[in-house]
Amino acid sequence: MMIPSPWRADFPAxxxxxxxxQTYLDNAATTQKPQALLDALTHYYANGAANVHRAQHLPxxxxxxxxxxxxxxxxxxxxxxxxxxxxxxxxxTSALNxxxxxxxxxxxxxxxxxxxxxxxxxxxxxWQQLAQRRELKLVILPLDANGLIDLDAAAQLMGPQTRLLxxxxxSNVLGVWQPLxxxxxMAKAHDALTVVDGAQGVVHGRxxxxxxxxxxxxxxxxxxxxPDGLGVxxxxxxxxxxxxxxxxxxxxVLDTDYxxxxxxxxxxxxxxGTPPIAAVIGLGATxxxxxxxxxxxxxxxxxxxxxxxxxxxxxxNGIRLLGKPQLALASFVVEGVHNSDLAHLLTxxxxxxxxxxxxxxxxxxxxxLAGAIRVSLALYNDSEDLERFFEALDQAxxxxx
Amino acid sequence: MSLPADxxxxxxxxxxxxxxxxxxxxxxxxGDRLPALNDVDKVDANRVHGCESxxxxxxALQDGHWQFAASSDARLIRGLVALLLARVNxxxxxxxxxxxxxxxxxxxxxxxxxxxxxxxxxxxxxxRMNELASLP
Numbered sequence: 324m325m326i327p328s329p330w331r332a333d334f335p336a337x338x339x340x341x342x343x344x345q346t347y348l349d350n351a352a353t354t355q356k357p358q359a360l361l362d363a364l365t366h367y368y369a370n371g372a373a374n375v376h377r378a379q380h381l382p383x384x385x386x387x388x389x390x391x392x393x394x395x396x397x398x399x400x401x402x403x404x405x406x407x408x409x410x411x412x413x414x415x416t417s418a419l420n421x422x423x424x425x426x427x428x429x430x431x432x433x434x435x436x437x438x439x440x441x442x443x444x445x446x447x448x449x450w451q452q453l454a455q456r457r458e459l460k461l462v463i464l465p466l467d468a469n470g471l472i473d474l475d476a477a478a479q480l481m482g483p484q485t486r487l488l489x490x491x492x493x494s495n496v497l498g499v500w501q502p503l504x505x506x507x508x509m510a511k512a513h514d515a516l517t518v519v520d521g522a523q524g525v526v527h528g529r530x531x532x533x534x535x536x537x538x539x540x541x542x543x544x545x546x547x548x549x550p551d552g553l554g555v556x557x558x559x560x561x562x563x564x565x566x567x568x569x570x571x572x573x574x575x576v577l578d579t580d581y582x583x584x585x586x587x588x589x590x591x592x593x594x595x596g597t598p599p600i601a602a603v604i605g606l607g608a609t610x611x612x613x614x615x616x617x618x619x620x621x622x623x624x625x626x627x628x629x630x631x632x633x634x635x636x637x638x639x640n641g642i643r644l645l646g647k648p649q650l651a652l653a654s655f656v657v658e659g660v661h662n663s664d665l666a667h668l669l670t671x672x673x674x675x676x677x678x679x680x681x682x683x684x685x686x687x688x689x690x691x692l693a694g695a696i697r698v699s700l701a702l703y704n705d706s707e708d709l710e711r712f713f714e715a716l717d718q719a720x721x722x723x724x
Numbered sequence: 725m726s727l728p729a730d731x732x733x734x735x736x737x738x739x740x741x742x743x744x745x746x747x748x749x750x751x752x753x754x755g756d757r758l759p760a761l762n763d764v765d766k767v768d769a770n771r772v773h774g775c776e777s778x779x780x781x782x783x784a785l786q787d788g789h790w791q792f793a794a795s796s797d798a799r800l801i802r803g804l805v806a807l808l809l810a811r812v813n814x815x816x817x818x819x820x821x822x823x824x825x826x827x828x829x830x831x832x833x834x835x836x837x838x839x840x841x842x843x844x845x846x847x848x849x850x851x852r853m854n855e856l857a858s859l860p
Contacts, residue, residue, distance in 0.1 A: 661777055661798040667801075668800075671748065679776055
């Protein structure tokens with residue numbers, strides 16, 4: 324059965340990679356970019372770059388207009404409505420660090436921060452370090468056999484001492500939607516703040532932050548077919564009131580003398596210094612492109628590809644999947660084969676997949692693994708990409724076994 | 725400076741290898757021939773960090789000549805390490821300082837294994853060897 328991608332030609336890098344005999348299946352790390360984004364970047368740089376929110380001149384006005392239009396597009400993409408603000412950061416990691424520093428004043432020794440066992444280092448280390456600074460307890464929600472956060476355990480582990488819950492929507496290793504509604508309800512019952520790491524989740528399907536009801540939602544542009552160096556932090560209005568300013572500098576200040584300052588509210592108060600203007604404009608173009616796609620068709624395509632991937636892996640001997648992936652990716656190890664050897668031979672054959680700990684060392688350790696191979700899909704992948712991967716996998720295993 | 729005998733053999737084999745498959749087979753053969761490392765040497769102090777696999781490297785000067793021993797739980801990196809040892813074992817300290825190891829892997833047709841994004845650990849092994857060799 325062939326599964327062609329009707330959107331493949333919209334991403335010029337895919338053809339370029341193919342000319343270099345490379346099959347790109349590392350999309351959970353970063354994605355290729357649509358032509359619409361390349362055009363927007365070229366247009367911006369070719370027609371007059373200018374700084375935003377500063378100058379009264381015409382180029383400045385144009386840049387600011389395009390920049391703020393992107394902010395609206397992101398808000399629409401997440402259906403934020405008037406419920407909150409979109410803050411641009413330099414990545415999902417910097418958005419999570421902004422939260423860990425900007426909310427620090429709310430925590431007292433003995434308070435608890437709750438995360439899960441599957442968190443990416445970006446949603447682990449900022450909280451771990453905050454816990455160390457403030458003598459807090461970091462509570463780790465365990466997973467069940469399918470890679471889902473164990474809700475019974477979560478109910479036991481969360482309580483009045485829980486001040487904040489920070490969890491991923493979709494794991495970058497396990498590829499399973501986490502039971503966010505139940506978890507967020509538990510956190511809210513204890514008046515805890517809620518942070519959702521949407522770095523992987525935002526790429527698959529559409530999400531509604533109002534329906535989700537989280538206080539903060541974080542994602543990175545480059546995984547959503549946008550430019551790198553740009554992250555997005557959605558904050559609900561009430562939650563943003565508790566967020567203190569973190570980084571200080573140009574354009575985030577209302578007025579200052581040498582010794583004192585007053586700062587702007589969100590979003591500009593949290594965007595110190597010149598933001599990644601071109602990247603923000605580029606993300607707007609990417610969102611325009613994505614909005615123009617038939618989302619049901621994209622979902623169906625991704626589901627069919629994922630099914631194809633799982634069936635192919637299951638048809639081979641000795642392959643052990645990590646968890647029970649539902650979408651987007653599959654991580655696996657092969658009995659008796661070191662993942663470093665397998666990665667080496669896949670690389671030799673032009674297969675771009677990820678091997679290693681996937682920035683989730685504690686999770687891999689819980690599987691008693693030093694690493695795994697991850698195949699991750701995007702809307703431009705097709706069944707031929709997967710066929711090339713399977714051929715290379717068979718060749719590699721034949722050599723190694 | 726003439727090449728050690730093992731290095732001459734390696735060069736001959738690898739330069740005649742056609743394609744990635746044959747190179748991979750050769751690497752695994754070289755890795756399989758690497759003398760086993762004593763279990764007492766497989767300790768954290770001898771671990772080379774920055775590798776996806778576990779790699780251990782020990783080295784000592786014997787009568788003025790370097791003798792390194794190494795191991796890994798992954799086969800291809802073990803082969804790469806074996807090729808490294810084939811080039812450096814038996815050299816004097818001044819000789820070792822003069823060896824261009826990236827160039828050695830380049831001659832073997834394996835330069836890609838040293839690109840900065842490679843996490844297989846060959847870079848880390850080279851760095852560790854330099855550290856060992858520069859100890860007084």
